[in-house]
Amino acid sequence: MRYEGMVYRPPSEAGSLIIQATVGCPHNRCTFCSMYRQSRFRLRSVDEIKEDLAMARDYYGDSVRTIFLADGNTIVMKTDHLVEILRCIRQLFPAVERITSYGSARFITKKKPADWVALREAGLSRIHSGMESGDDEVLRLQNKGVDAQGIVRAGQMIKDAGIELSEYIIVGAGGKTLSEQHAQNSARVLNRINPDFIRLRTLMPAQGTPLYDMFKKGDFKLLSPHEALAETRLFIEHLEGISSTLYSDHISNYWNVSGKFPGDKEAMLKQIDHALSLDEKQFRDPLQVRL
Structure with missing residues (x-):
């Protein structure tokens, strides 16, 4: 397999074969994100991708x-190029159980519902989508290029097509000023989508990003550990009528809270209440984590 630049994947894909179908990110303007700053976005050709899949099959076998x-x-x-790639995967790897990709709301909605059905039928199993927030003011601050209604529409398109959806929320994305509305409106958006998975990440300002510059100038106030936990509690408290599974499967988070709605909701709130009862000095420094 051939890789260009730094390649990222969700923690839940740690055991997956990674095939680089595109290089970089077509948006690449989120104020908080440093992942693809050094990469110029481009599409790899279908033939190149098929060659990499064949290399992987020769190296790993077809299992x-x-x-x-x-x-x-x-x-x-x-869509037809993705369908061709997905069919190639299923041909080369007959035991494949899950094929996934990143997909943000801005680009999900550029396809028609029929496209997503075709992709699901070809083998696409799950979309990992960084919604980050369901609050329009926070989304503008983060320069996501989409509003809350667009996130709802995108999420519903994926769900209606029968594809699993994993939505990512950034705890602290609105800083101290927008914390409450970020938590409540993010929950309201997710209540309308009912994704399969909700995954929490806690904001860590990355050097070289506009948000880091705002933070250094004092224009963006980072949440303390207790404030981040309180925001998480408010967020979970407002999640209603869903059957999603929530994970905080990332080293950036202050507490590992997880569970499935609706049955585990009260237990998750109690987990956070316990964390809030601990001395804040027991938690990591908000600026120090090894990613």
Whole structure:
């Protein structure tokens, strides 16, 4: 397999074969994100991708079970090209159980519902989508290029097509000023989508990003550990009428809270209440984590 630049994947894809179908991210303007700053976005050719799949089959054999199509927003590829790649995967790896990709709301909605059905029928199993927030003011601050209604529409398109959806929320994305509305409105958006998975990440300002510059100038106030936990509690408290599974499966988070709605909701709130009862000095420094 051939890789260009730094290749990222969700923690849940740690055991997956990673195939780089695109390089970089077509948006690449989120104020908080440093992942693809050094990469110029481009689509790899279908033939190149098929060659890499054949290399992987020769190296690993045909028993690969999960495959992640990198980089950011590989879904921008033409639907017929993605279908061709997905069919090639299923031919080369008959035991494959899950094929996934990143896909943000801005680009999900550029396809028609029929496109998503075709992709699901070809083998696309799950979309990892960084919604980050469901609050329009926070989304503008983060320069996501989409509003809350667009996130709802995108999420519902994926769910209606029968594809699993994993939505990512950034705890602290609105800083101290927008914390409450970020938590409440993010929950309201997710209540309308009912994704399969909700995954929490806690904001860590990355050097070289506009948000880091805002933070250094004092224009963006980072949440303390207790404030981040309180925001998480408010967020979970407002999640209603869903059957999603929540994970905080990332080293950036202050507490590992997880569970399935609706049954585990009260237990999750109690987990956070326990964390809030601990001395704040027991938690990591908000600026120090090894990613």
